[in-house]
Amino acid sequence: MVVFAALALVWTFPLVRHLSTHVPGQAAGDNVSFLWNFWWMRRALASGLGFFYTPYLFVPTGTDLTLHTHTALPAFVGATMLGALPVVAALNLTIVTALILNCFCAYVLAWRITRDYGAAMLGGIVFGGSPYIAAHMNGHFNLTSAWTIPLFAVTVSEAIRGSTKWAVLAGLLLGATAYVDYYYVVYECVLALCIGGLASWEWSVAWRGPTERTRRLAKLVSGLILVDIAVLALITTTGGFNAQIGPIRISAHDLFNPLQAFWILVALLLWLQIRPRVDARRREAQAPTGMARAILIMAAVFLAAAAPLAWNGIGLFLRGDYVTQQYFWRSASKGIDIGTLVLGNPFQGLWGRAVQRVYQALGIDAIESTGWLGLAPVVFAAWALRRHLRKSNCEPDPMGDGATSRMVRQWSVIGAVFFVWALGPHLMVFGRNTGMILPQAVLRYVPVMNNARIPGRAMVVVYLALGILMAVAAAEWRLKSRGGQVALVAMAFVVVADYVPAPFPVVAMDRPAIYEMLRNRVEQGALCELPLGFRDGFGERGTFDDRVLFYQTIHQRPLAGGFVARLPRVVATAYEDDPLLAALLRLSDRRGQRNSPRPLPSAQVAADRLREDRITFVVLNRGAASPRLVEYVERVLPLTLIANEGERSLYLVLR
Template sequence: MVSVVAAAPAESAEPPVASPTGRGGASWRPHLLVAGLALALAGWVTNGLWQDPAGHVIAKNAGDQAFFEWLLGYGVYLLGHGADPFFTDLMNAPVGVNLAANTSITVFIVLFAPLTLLAGPQISFATILTLNLAAAAFTWYLFLHRHLVRPPAAAALGGLFCGFAPGFISHANGHLNWTAGWVAPLVLWWVLKLPEPRRWLRHGIILGVLVAVGFSIAAEGLFFTALATAVFLVTRSVLPGCRAAARAALPTVLAGLGVTAVVAGALLAYPLYMHFAGPQTFSGTGFNQAHYAEDIGAYLEYPTRSLAGWLGLGSDLAPNPTEETSYFGLPLMALTVVCIATLRRHARPGRFETLMALYAVGAVFLLLSLGPQLKVFKDTTGIKLPYAALMHLPLFDSALPGRFALVVACVIGILLALTADRLLTEPMPSVGEHTLWAAAFAVALVPLFPLPVLTGVRAPEPAFIADGIWKQYVSDGGVLTALPFATTDTADGQRWQAYTMARGGRQFRIPDGYFLGPGGPEGVGQIGATPRQTDWKFLRAALYGEVVPIGDYDREQTRADLAYWNVQAVFLPPQVTGSQGPVFRAALEITATDLFGEPEHVGGVLLWRIRPGIDPVARGN
């Protein structure tokens, strides 16, 4: 089944072997150079956050940033209070949130808990985002250098493209899961080691741990990696040149995979139970899969956050700026076709099967990325595509098809590395051919040079939260809400809770929040809680400036809603961050005053005590 391990080194003559002394193999110098370059590029992409981690927010995705900062704060709370890592009632009171069914990045929130406690979730968020991008590029470089290409320059080209491809720069708009592109090459590395004789137990254990880590950080990405690996290995194994080696390796591989399944199953038993059968779980996704499918025209366009986009050549074919998952540009797509033909024509024995399997992965994932129905430059055609038959199957029903293009990006990166390897190691008929290839690479890749993600200014943390004044008005574990209630478009309330969790000590709960949960049509998931009249009233006031007359019915409904959430206090900060534009704070204040009466001025916020019978002095700090 897996013969690529034995064949891949032979395809590049003698594979490079890293040596810290530089004797008997490649020195560490190229590795350090690539690592430094990857870290510098990652810092360039995220520099807007580093300029002011507390005051700056990713302009195109403030909601996701707030959600991941909440998770990082929860990591400190988790370790300090012994809470459940996969379920919480701190958000969406009183029913809670199934974190296993969300992107809970459990390994990150635990690993970075000391940094979060010391410096805050804002610093941890920027750190993880930067390191993710750099680690993805460097890990792909090491993978390519070990398994497929000899010159470090060729591996660096492929690795940097895989780490900083347009789709991953797009997901740098707030996604700590999808920027963890280093998971894929690490998993692939140990999959390719499974056929090694007499090491199936060791390799199976390591791969099982990696699968568990990958699931806890980017479950959807791990699913894509597993699917791509299966397509590659099955395709390569059925080709005539690999069948005998595949049959010989099959017992060892199956033994290793068995160990992997046992180890990963043991580590993931509880999170998998919570994901599929725990409280507040759901089926499907809260997003429209047909909407989040790739437009085939996007493969020929340039991303907005690129040199070409800066010059006005960007496109708007993506559902939103975070989902520009292809956007390779016409020159790179043309170069990819030329690379495919050139590599096929010059393939040596062993390399041919690898190329055919790689081409199969690219074709399958390109087709899957187009979703259930073909779209061509915003026009939805009547042509049904294979994803229409897959979208209701387990795992596929929770995936967004456009993101399958991220695998296509990695296939292109590998093809670029293989082509560069040939150009650097094999004689060319003329010097002019080298020049022509260099020009083609420049024309295809320079316009895709990434620009930093856009950042904006967000509301500063009020003293009411930062100084712990809230503790005088809310009991330990009591429910407190900012106005407007926390949603993906108005995420400040979720941020304030994240910052208090990161400081340790007492904690309050909040109604609503930005998360995925049950309640969508036909039993599928939805984004956030199902709104009640009160939170919906404040959301309309915030987003649209809508102020409606308040009558007895409204007050009665509000009393019922507050009793359902068990809210003890409501507050309105002097500034409110809105994900989609300015927030109408005046409308919020008018609506709250009409419903609750005149507010108190406490810690720089307007405060309404919903249960004034509790003595704040008795509660203390």
């Protein structure tokens, strides 16, 4: 734990020097929303309000937080065990603690397989220090708390052997994960199916070869491939064409559809040539009733632990407020770019910025599309896989009875499954969409699974599998080599040098005195920050400054607008139907809506709406506001100036 704690401090440096004043990230954004989560948990516990609904955002309606990235478990720790600390310090300490737990829990899983403490520590570093974690330290603090995944793998592996105790623990962990991040609940469910399926069944793939019938079909498919290649060449050279075949009109000006057809035909041709068959044979040691019992216990405990979330989710669905991604075939979120496997680590402290410039030139999202695994982990994982695929039963095995080889195969398959998932709906190569359709293109239409809408996040399990395989390789090197200890240290050094993101960017949380003044005012009521805006995971209305969420932790008043990951339609509709709030959103929008022909509310209408919406104070940020917004505030709204600070003006609404 000491080693992992030191690594966490190094990974986040210089955060340790600014625990109470800064948060990780390039700028204020999603990172501030997690800071707000911690403040709201304290507020909810102190006032007896339910955490999963807040009247402190989106005044006057409030909003449900069930589908929000609420990080309720870390926020609860920040409000109780760390409640005496400033909210910024509490958030930062939970981030650092999560980084330590990521390493430690992966270490526990790796030790269970290798029985080698040094090798297991290396596996923990690969998972806990991975570029995936470094990427999401820029603001997605829900995703940096990945420690439940390796711990869940340990409990599931024991539970499927028939242990009631471990099944209960697995269900509790799955329930706890729901209070950290919903993506990880989905991943853990799939991980449980993989572990159970691979442990209970012997899987094999047979290549049956072509028959006379499939050879004839293969010739037909080959001809179609040639036609498709000709179409691709024609579009590339001429810019496209229109054709009429009987009643059918063909318009081909884009390569995407012909590319999709090409890959479908190639896949069909390969299938006709090799005719693969997957066989599964149940292992005698695994009783089907024991596994079914474990699954039922896990499911029951999970539902009990996550009951508040499940109940709220059902309520949202019944009210028509359940919000999910609307998918279109070509416009879904991209997965990782396969080219990033060779481009280098974009978050490495020394050369990461140079790599990021390459990413930008290629149009690759460094946060969500990075697939860099590292040179040393890939080399040693490949060595372990190759060795155990052909290993004889007479060779030494740390776990005995060929168990290590089974674990290597198991985690190789798990890593492959999640890697294909992370590739997304279509294969991306150096910023280009190849048109190759992948399984996630269909998976995104499955209910519940479709809420894990960003496929690249499945890389978290790939890094776990990579860490396990590297730990196995390190353990066997130590057994077979006199200089095994030196080799282990060298491996760790190479991994740390490749992965370390320090110095990590941090952003200061400024505390304008005007908000301290606002907190001390005796008048009751909400605050409207201008420019006004609200945002969720799908878009923004008006102009939303994420810092206002932190400022709310200072002035402690309900706020118009805000951010939640999934905004119920009823809230957005209420803002659109409110004459004043809708007008302020239009005036706040710098993207063109400010010139809307819709008339602005008169002084009387504005006064009535401010009273109905329970807005008592207005803060105008002149540096961010449009001239029309400033003019409307100063000439129409019934306000009296309280104070000025820099570009901000604090107003009281006249009653």
